[in-house]
Amino acid sequence: MANRIRELRLARGLTLEQVGAKAETSPQQIQRLEKGERRLTDDWMRRVAPALGVAPATLLADTLPDADRVAQNIEEVVLLRLWRVLDPSEKRWIAALAREKGIETLVDKPKKRPA
Known part of the structure; x- marks a missing residue:
């Protein structure tokens, strides 16, 4: 499943190490999630989203929230x-x-x- 983790991480100027530390996982796991080598489960979304400062649904491709709806x-x-x-x-x-x-x-x- 396509996701926006890499895009969001780079837009915030964060390294794999920084996101991994905030999500309490390794940089390698974050990289696997970014590449789609590891499935982005609800559990991963709940861990990675706060590390990037976004809502979990924002991690999914093409799901940028409309400001008037959030x-x-x-x-x-x-x-x-x-x-x-x-x-x-x-x-x-x-x-x-x-x-x-x-x-x-x-x-x-x-x-x-x-x-």
Whole structure:
């Protein structure tokens, strides 16, 4: 399976040794992962991703996250978790408040495009 470990490592100016140390493995194992000689399992992704400062899914080829779909900080994560437990009437109240404050484009549903 293709992955982006080498690309991400080089973009951050890290050596195989540095990533290996952070992922608690050898530089040779990191190199094998980069070359696809070792399967990039969930366990490896959970070890290597933090060493590169990325989310595990980012290690997979062609999976760069869209900035508009990824929480940028802990406050956004907390707000998303809170949003998910609100009932529909509470969500409508928040949407109305946002419209009142002039940020309706962020809460209005996108218009359907004509076919």
